[in-house]
Amino acid sequence: MKTYINKVLLLFIAATTTIVSCEEYLDVSPELGISEEEVFTDYFSTRGVVDRANYLIQNYVYSDTDWSSEIGVMSDEGQVSHSKFPQHYVYNSGVWMNSGARELGGMQFESAGAEYHGNDHQTEPVSKAFLAIRSVNTVLENIENLKEYPTELGYTEQELKDQLIGQSYFLKGFHYFQIIRRYGGFPIMSKTYSTTQDFDEVRPTYLQSTDSLVADLDKAIQLLPEQWNDQNKGRSTKTSARALKAMVLLYAASPLMNPDLNPYGSNSRTYNKTYAEKAAKAGAEAINGLPASGHEMFSMENYTDNWYSRDSGFPKEAIIQAPQSRHTDPNGSGRAGQGWFLPQYAGGWLAESQPTQNAVDWFETADGYDVNDPEAISSGSFDPANPYENRDPRFRTLISVQGDDMYEGLPNPGNKNIRILNAKPNGWHYKFETNKKKIFTGYYHKGKYNWPGCDKWNRSKGWYRSFPHIRVPQLYLDYAEAVNEAYGPNGVAPGSSLTAVQAINIVRNRANMPNVLAKYTTDKDTFRKRIYNERAVELYFEFHRWHDLRRWKLSKEVLGEGTIYGADIKDVGGQTVYDKKPMLGAIRVFEDKHYWYPFPSKVMDIMSKFEQNPGW
Numbered sequence: 001m002k003t004y005i006n007k008v009l010l011l012f013i014a015a016t017t018t019i020v021s022c023e024e025y026l027d028v029s030p031e032l033g034i035s036e037e038e039v040f041t042d043y044f045s046t047r048g049v050v051d052r053a054n055y056l057i058q059n060y061v062y063s064d065t066d067w068s069s070e071i072g073v074m075s076d077e078g079q080v081s082h083s084k085f086p087q088h089y090v091y092n093s094g095v096w097m098n099s100g101a102r103e104l105g106g107m108q109f110e111s112a113g114a115e116y117h118g119n120d121h122q123t124e125p126v127s128k129a130f131l132a133i134r135s136v137n138t139v140l141e142n143i144e145n146l147k148e149y150p151t152e153l154g155y156t157e158q159e160l161k162d163q164l165i166g167q168s169y170f171l172k173g174f175h176y177f178q179i180i181r182r183y184g185g186f187p188i189m190s191k192t193y194s195t196t197q198d199f200d201e202v203r204p205t206y207l208q209s210t211d212s213l214v215a216d217l218d219k220a221i222q223l224l225p226e227q228w229n230d231q232n233k234g235r236s237t238k239t240s241a242r243a244l245k246a247m248v249l250l251y252a253a254s255p256l257m258n259p260d261l262n263p264y265g266s267n268s269r270t271y272n273k274t275y276a277e278k279a280a281k282a283g284a285e286a287i288n289g290l291p292a293s294g295h296e297m298f299s300m301e302n303y304t305d306n307w308y309s310r311d312s313g314f315p316k317e318a319i320i321q322a323p324q325s326r327h328t329d330p331n332g333s334g335r336a337g338q339g340w341f342l343p344q345y346a347g348g349w350l351a352e353s354q355p356t357q358n359a360v361d362w363f364e365t366a367d368g369y370d371v372n373d374p375e376a377i378s379s380g381s382f383d384p385a386n387p388y389e390n391r392d393p394r395f396r397t398l399i400s401v402q403g404d405d406m407y408e409g410l411p412n413p414g415n416k417n418i419r420i421l422n423a424k425p426n427g428w429h430y431k432f433e434t435n436k437k438k439i440f441t442g443y444y445h446k447g448k449y450n451w452p453g454c455d456k457w458n459r460s461k462g463w464y465r466s467f468p469h470i471r472v473p474q475l476y477l478d479y480a481e482a483v484n485e486a487y488g489p490n491g492v493a494p495g496s497s498l499t500a501v502q503a504i505n506i507v508r509n510r511a512n513m514p515n516v517l518a519k520y521t522t523d524k525d526t527f528r529k530r531i532y533n534e535r536a537v538e539l540y541f542e543f544h545r546w547h548d549l550r551r552w553k554l555s556k557e558v559l560g561e562g563t564i565y566g567a568d569i570k571d572v573g574g575q576t577v578y579d580k581k582p583m584l585g586a587i588r589v590f591e592d593k594h595y596w597y598p599f600p601s602k603v604m605d606i607m608s609k610f611e612q613n614p615g616w
Contacts, residue, residue, distance in 0.1 A: 040142035043149050043160060049139050050164055053132035053171040054235070058125040058178070059322035060543060061307075061449060061467045070340070071103050075546040076358040076558055077536065079566070079586050081344075081438040082351040094589035097598050097616060106182070108600045126182060129175035136168035137192045154229055163235075166223030169216045170236040170244070174320070174469075176216075177248055180209045181547055182597045184257075184613055188212045202609050207275070210252040217245040226292040234314045234321060239293035242286035243319045243470050243478075249279035250478050253485060254551035256595055262553060264614045265592050269553045276485040277493075283479030284496035287503075290472065295319055297472050297510045300393060306471060308451045308463045318468035319475065341449040345418065345432055347456030355399045355443040355541075357565035357580040362536045363395035368514045370533070375519075387578045393512050398447035398540055402569055402578075406444065412457035424569050424576075439585050442567025448541055473510070473538050476503040481531050489527040500527065504534055511538075550595055559588040591615065 039045050060071075073080040073087050080087040086101040100108050106126025143165060149157045179186050185206045187199065204212075220241040228235050253275035255262045261270040290296065297317055298305050306315045314321045342348030361371055367390070369376035376382035381390065388401045400406050404421045413419060417428040423442035424430060433440035453460025483493050483500035490499045505515045520530045532552070536545060549555040564586035568579040593615025604612045 036138075036142065037145050040139070040145040041147050043146060043164075046139060046143070046146055046164060049135050050167050050171065053135045053175065054167070055323055056128040056132040056135075057171075057174065057320075057322045057469065058128065059467050061465045062322075070353075071543045071546050072340075072541050073353045074103070075549055076356055076564055076588075077541055077545045078353040078359070079356050079439055079441050079564060079583065080340075080351050080353050081433065081440065082436075083439075083585060085351040087351070088585075088587055092587040092589060094591060094594060096594065098600050098602070104597060106179075107597075107603065125178045129178045132175040133172055133189050134192055136172045137189065139164060139168045141192060153231065159225075162223040163225065166220045166241075167236055170220035170224065170241045173213050173216045173220065173241070173248070174244060176209075176213050177244070177251075180206060180213070181251060181551075183599070184596045185209045200607050200609050203611055206257040207252055207272075210248060210257075210275075213248055214245055217241045217248070221245070226289070227294050234323070236320070237293055239286060239289045239295060240320050240470075242282065242289055243475050246279055246283040246286050246475065246478050246482070247470060249275055249282050250482050251551055253279050253482060255553040256551045267553075271485040273486055276482050277487075279482035280479065280486045280493035281495065283475065283482055284493040284498070286475055287479060287498065288495065290475075293319075295472050300510060300512050303394070303397060303511075304447055304451070306466065306468060307448045308465050310462055310464070312464050315466055315468065315471075317471040317473070318466065319472060320469040322467040322469060341445045342454060343429075343444055344436070344438075350436075350438075353445070354439075354441040355445060356441050356583075356586075357443075357567055358563075359536070359540060360395070360399060360401075360443060360567075361580075362533055362540075363392040364513070364533075364537075366390045366392065366513070368517045370520075384578060385575075392537065394537055394540075398445070400444040400446050402442065402567070402576075406446070407455070407458075410453055410458055413455075423567055424571065439583055440566065441583065442569060445541070468542070471542075473507045474535075474544075476507050477531070477535050477538065480504045481528075481535075484524055484527055484531060488524050489521045500531075504531060507534060507538055553595065555590050555595065556592065559590040561588070564588060 039049070070080065070085070070087050070091070072078040074091050083089070090096070090099050090101045090104065096104050098108060099105060102124050106124050106129070143161065146161060146164075149160055153160065155163070176186075176189070185204045186209055187201055188204065188209065190212075193199075220236070221238050224236060224238045224241055226238050228237065251257060253272045255269040255271060258270070258272045261272060262268045295316060295318075298315070306317050309315070339349050340351075340353045342352060344350055344352055364370055365376055365381040367379070367381040369379065369381045371382050371387070371391075377384065383389070388396070388403075396404075400421050402421055402423050405419050406421055407413060407419050421444065422428050422430065423440070429444075430440060430442075449465075451460065451463050452458075454463075479493070479496075479498070480500040480503040483491055483498075483503070487493070487500070489501050492499055501516060501521050508515065516527075516530055521527050532548070535548060539545070549558055562582040564583055565580040566583040566586075568581040570577050570579075593613070596613035596616075598616035599610075599612055604610070
């Protein structure tokens with residue numbers, strides 16, 4: 001039983017150590033006669049073990065197919081267009097137990113932990129988290145064996161050692177967070193485990209797991225540098241650890257993570273004020289450290305540099321960034337990005353994702369009104385007959401709408417019917433999608449994952465793709481949410497003079513949006529809605545929305561039947577009329593039990609102390 005538990009639940013934690021450096025793999029095999037002690041005597045081989053955990057950070061845009069990126073369409077920000085894929089018959093139908101599908105397969109589908117090796121569609125964040133945690137625990141257990149240090153890196157021996165330890169604690173925290181944010185409180189993996197380890201133990205609470213995680217991040221903050229030299233750009237820094245700490249504590253403050261305040265099956269959504277205060281303080285420390293870290297926001301003119309650029313390296317907004325992959329090679333195929341985010345007719349998948357009307361409605365008017373606010377119309381800020389104009393600049397940067405030339409400035413395609421988006425029932429795009437028996441929202445992606453010439457005609461090369469896990473704007477959003485819950489809209493965290501409202505305005509002003517209207521900042525409950533909305537806009541399709549809805553305990557409400565909308569655009573009496581309608585086939589089944597992912601029944605059947613998540 002012990003062996004089985006370790007095999008299924010821990011997913012390879014007792015596997016042969018594989019060390020990944022920036023340039024190559026070093027496979028340590030018994031046949032080579034290399035002992036573990038010898039591996040950890042040398043700095044570079046030790047760093048290779050740390051780099052393996054870095055390499056295992058999930059990169060949702062790793063390949064040309066984007067096969068791993070379905071999490072966005074589990075929420076209300078996107079809709080997968082075809083019913084043959086797991087988003088319909090697994091995720092959105094609520095059939096999660098014993099699923100081997102990606103995202104849900106971390107405790108079930110062992111090969112989901114496979115590292116890329118040209119088979120990236122098998123990747124799954126939780127499976128990889130176990131591999132990564134074992135790697136860094138091995139480093140921490142053997143760090144005192146380190147004797148051989150290089151002299152050419154520009155750091156002292158003590159600095160090099162501290163950097164390895166600091167990175168290990170940071171990466172352990174990052175990957176452990178991937179587990180608990182999905183499954184809840186989980187045993188604290190503070191060492192490497194043997195195949196004889198009995199893992200049948202009482203689960204800690206989410207807050208206990210968080211406290212352990214934060215302790216690791218505090219160690220990382222002490223040891224990591226503020227910035228790295230040019231040879232090591234992209235590695236974790238003090239700001240990386242501080243920002244992750246703020247995010248982790250914000251999750252711990254959230255309604256879902258506090259069942260004592262919000263019992264299972266209840267509609268209560270109370271934050272844990274103590275953890276909100278901790279999150280606010282951590283956020284303030286992270287923001288205060290930004291100048292020393294070199295991280296800052298792009299101007300709106302360079303907004304899309306966060307996700308693709310002609311220049312290699314890491315975007316300056318990216319505080320935590322998935323390693324860039326070989327598919328970003330400017331001499332490569334030019335196909336990267338064709339998977340989920342490009343329409344099928346332009347070379348994308350049969351089951352490409354599309355923005356929902358729900359997402360479109362999150363983008364305020366350029367004057368700062370919620371488009372569903374009656375005053376938006378009465379003030380003249382929003383015109384229902386011309387709904388795509390006078391809107392938040394991020395809207396048209398990220399989403400293609402009716403009438404857009406989706407290939408502006410490009411020589412191909414020559415067919416104007418393809419170039420100009422027509423989502424009316426008699427329109428080319430509407431007919432193409434529906435003739436393929438696909439769900440059509442009326443919108444297509446652009447901006448974050450589709451760069452100019454990303455299509456089957458132009459096949460533009462020379463673009464480097466990035467997937468940030470935490471950007472500078474998120475840090476301000478995390479801070480604003482925590483401060484609002486702890487101190488109110490105009491409160492501040494210890495060590496900061498920045499109010500929750502001011503933090504949100506920093507994010508908005510970068511997007512050339514005005515400050516939040518005073519009518520939306522009158523009290524904590526009112527302002528909370530604008531914080532939630534701002535997160536949905538700024539972090540659109542960065543795969544936060546699904547987890548945000550869960551931690552806020554809003555999924556059951558937001559993802560109910562008939563709640564996913566598409567555009568309804570028609571010609572009536574010679575005029576174009578814009579409306580929305582629930583999309584047929586846009587399935588979302590979400591019950592109370594779906595707030596936490598289930599542990600497989602074949603694991604739970606042999607457990608006596610380890611408890612299953614509620615409802616499963």
